[in-house]
Amino acid sequence: MLTSGLVALVLIAVLAGLVYLLRSKSIQRVRGPPSPSFLLGHEHALITQNEVGDLEFEWMRTYGLTWRIRGQFGASPIHILMTADPKALQHIYQKSGYNYTKRRSANMMAENMTGPGIAVALGRDHQRHRKIMNPAFSAAHLRTFLPLFQRIGTKMVEQWKTDLSGAERMNMVVNKWLSRATMDIIGEAAFDYQYGALDKGIGSPIIKAYDNLFSDINKPSVMVSLFRATWDHIPIPVLRLFRFIPAEPFTRLRNVRSLFTEYGKQILREQRSELDVEKESKSKDVMSILIKANSSADPQTRLSDAEIMAEMFTLTVAGHETTASTLTFLTYELAKHPEYQTRLRKEIQDRRALVMSRGDTNFSMEDLDSLALTMNAIKETLRFHPIVTGLPRVATKDDVIPLAYPIISTTGEAISEILVRAGQIIFPSFMAYQRLKDIWGEDADVWNPDRWLRPETGKQTNVGVFANLMSFSAGVQACIGWKFSLIEMQALLAEILENFELSPSSEKHAIRRAPAGFGGMVPMVEGREDLGTAMPLQVSLVQ
Numbered sequence: 001m002l003t004s005g006l007v008a009l010v011l012i013a014v015l016a017g018l019v020y021l022l023r024s025k026s027i028q029r030v031r032g033p034p035s036p037s038f039l040l041g042h043e044h045a046l047i048t049q050n051e052v053g054d055l056e057f058e059w060m061r062t063y064g065l066t067w068r069i070r071g072q073f074g075a076s077p078i079h080i081l082m083t084a085d086p087k088a089l090q091h092i093y094q095k096s097g098y099n100y101t102k103r104r105s106a107n108m109m110a111e112n113m114t115g116p117g118i119a120v121a122l123g124r125d126h127q128r129h130r131k132i133m134n135p136a137f138s139a140a141h142l143r144t145f146l147p148l149f150q151r152i153g154t155k156m157v158e159q160w161k162t163d164l165s166g167a168e169r170m171n172m173v174v175n176k177w178l179s180r181a182t183m184d185i186i187g188e189a190a191f192d193y194q195y196g197a198l199d200k201g202i203g204s205p206i207i208k209a210y211d212n213l214f215s216d217i218n219k220p221s222v223m224v225s226l227f228r229a230t231w232d233h234i235p236i237p238v239l240r241l242f243r244f245i246p247a248e249p250f251t252r253l254r255n256v257r258s259l260f261t262e263y264g265k266q267i268l269r270e271q272r273s274e275l276d277v278e279k280e281s282k283s284k285d286v287m288s289i290l291i292k293a294n295s296s297a298d299p300q301t302r303l304s305d306a307e308i309m310a311e312m313f314t315l316t317v318a319g320h321e322t323t324a325s326t327l328t329f330l331t332y333e334l335a336k337h338p339e340y341q342t343r344l345r346k347e348i349q350d351r352r353a354l355v356m357s358r359g360d361t362n363f364s365m366e367d368l369d370s371l372a373l374t375m376n377a378i379k380e381t382l383r384f385h386p387i388v389t390g391l392p393r394v395a396t397k398d399d400v401i402p403l404a405y406p407i408i409s410t411t412g413e414a415i416s417e418i419l420v421r422a423g424q425i426i427f428p429s430f431m432a433y434q435r436l437k438d439i440w441g442e443d444a445d446v447w448n449p450d451r452w453l454r455p456e457t458g459k460q461t462n463v464g465v466f467a468n469l470m471s472f473s474a475g476v477q478a479c480i481g482w483k484f485s486l487i488e489m490q491a492l493l494a495e496i497l498e499n500f501e502l503s504p505s506s507e508k509h510a511i512r513r514a515p516a517g518f519g520g521m522v523p524m525v526e527g528r529e530d531l532g533t534a535m536p537l538q539v540s541l542v543q
């Protein structure tokens with residue numbers, strides 16, 4: 001009697017202890033800012049802040065590298081965990097496989113635009129997509145795209161020269177140009193298709209459909225916003241019933257998709273008939289490799305026509321504006337840092353002299369890789385201006401997230417790990433992580449490519465696919481095109497800087513990093529939001 005009573009007591013004590021232990025680590029005890037709105041929580045504030053990062057930097061200063069915010073009304077659990085902690089990011093993105101999955105509301109929006117492609121596939125399904133896609137992104141295969149990058153780069157620069165028409169300098173909206181160049185590149189590289197974006201400009205239907213897309217879809221009405229928050233819980237079959245909501249941003253996304261479908265059918269038809277004929281060995285674009293991989297793969301891992309078509313749209317969406325925007329911010333920083341621009345140009349010109357002296361006309365991959373200052377400028381821009389500023393994840397299982405930088409709990413204790421329940425939504429801030437002084441140096445808040453000459457830069461962590469940056473994300477669902485993008489930027493940058501000098505626009509615009517759809521950011525002119533995404537700069541011919 002006594003013993004069984006004791007056993008019961010001990011059990012209760014142990015359980016209470018366990019519950020306490022669990023509670024003491026749970027996100028309830030993570031500190032965070034008071035909610036500005038019962039209905040909208042902090043989510044609306046985040047996507048409508050003036051400059052991406054303003055709120056995150058402030059919260060990080062107040063609460064440490066990990067904190068919690070309130071989700072929208074109806075979100076469950078109501079609190080969202082935010083973190084810039086390198087160990088937490090490594091755990092969530094890099095070490096946990098598919099245990100942290102994509103947030104359903106964002107994923108469904110993406111699916112509306114691209115269809116059932118690699119970027120919205122989850123878990124084992126995603127593995128199947130990735131396996132078919134990987135061969136097209138091998139380092140050896142990517143080098144074969146270099147002549148394409150150079151040809152489009154030359155074409156763009158020649159058009160700038162034509163526009164100058166003898167004048168010494170001109171103002172131009174540089175992001176629109178870069179966007180056309182990267183669109184033409186992805187069209188040819190991904191499916192041997194000529195979008196004609198540089199030739200036709202805004203007359204190109206695809207460029208028109210895309211113009212300002214990511215900034216436009218970031219302005220949902222409050223009702224749409226709240227409706228979308230419910231997507232995280234409503235069962236998928238029920239969600240699928242809401243097919244045609246006649247409201248923005250859904251109408252806009254559907255329109256892009258139907259345009260894509262038109263292109264896609266045409267491309268697939270052409271690709272198939274080409275592959276049937278002799279041309280097979282000559283086709284180097286991603287899509288023909290996919291179709292080949294699909295026909296030889298084990299039947300279990302094949303992709304349907306709808307999925308292959310979705311990969312085309314995915315590559316176009318993921319592969320053009322991202323690279324264009326990164327290059328846009330790079331040209332902006334070079335315009336603001338003329339001394340660095342001069343050093344960069346000299347590095348390129350010196351290499352050009354070497355190329356000429358050996359009797360070549362174009363830079364080889366080795367030539368581009370030898371341009372260290374150029375690569376440092378690219379790395380620094382990816383760090384300082386991450387186009388994808390963070391990507392939500394949802395825990396599929398109860399888990400413990402380790403922290404490199406302990407935080408102080410609501411009850412004043414230091415905690416170095418956080419217990420999360422299945423369903424917990426996590427917003428990382430890649431932008432805030434990439435400003436940590438411990439990792440990037442005391443000057444982390446300024447754009448300084450020379451930090452990459454210091455051997456210790458970024459070395460304290462091991463996260464992401466490139467340079468310990470999170471800009472391309474990390475782990476099984478990281479960017480498949482990161483290397484493609486680097487080569488593309490190396491080639492385009494060399495082409496631009498050899499021919500043009502960049503300086504701030506004579507109209508003295510203030511540029512801001514405006515929040516955009518899917519956790520992204522775009523450049524906008526302060527007070528001139530009517531221009532859409534815009535980066536006005538001045539260019540003049542290199543003497």
Ligand code: HEM
Pocket residue numbers: 118119120130314315318319320322323326387388391470471472473476477478479480481482484485
């Ligand atoms: C500077 C340029 C780029 C940046 C910053 C970037 C960034 C990213 C990020 C952060 C993701 C993860 C998205 C997520 O988890 O939802 C991603 C995925 C992806 N990116 Fe990129 N990207 C860039 C260029 C490219 C290029 C040039 C291509 C294609 C040629 C590409 C193709 C893809 C694809 C297909 C995915 C989905 C991968 C998967 O789910 O397995 N990206 N990218």
Ligand SMILES: *[C@@H]1O[C@H](CO)[C@@H](O)[C@H](O)[C@H]1NC(C)=O
Pocket residue numbers: 095096097098099397
């Ligand atoms: C995912 O979670 C399961 C169950 O908790 C665990 O066994 C597995 O190791 C996790 N996967 C990874 C890659 O961490």
Ligand SMILES: *[C@@H]1O[C@H](CO)[C@@H](O)[C@H](O)[C@H]1NC(C)=O
Pocket residue numbers: 150151154361362
């Ligand atoms: C060099 O690049 C240009 C395009 O920029 C191309 O027309 C030309 O064929 C290339 N030359 C060689 C030798 O590859």
Ligand SMILES: *[C@@H]1O[C@H](CO)[C@@H](O)[C@H](O)[C@H]1NC(C)=O
Pocket residue numbers: 291294295302303304305308
């Ligand atoms: C891939 O293979 C499957 C199964 O053989 C086939 O139904 C499908 O049409 C193929 N897709 C493409 C784009 O060739």
Ligand SMILES: CC(=O)N[C@H]1CO[C@H](CO)[C@@H](O)[C@@H]1O
Pocket residue numbers: 108111112113239240241242243244245250
């Ligand atoms: C195919 C697809 O993704 N459809 C979705 C598009 O958006 C609506 C909301 O308007 C969803 O309910 C659909 O399931």
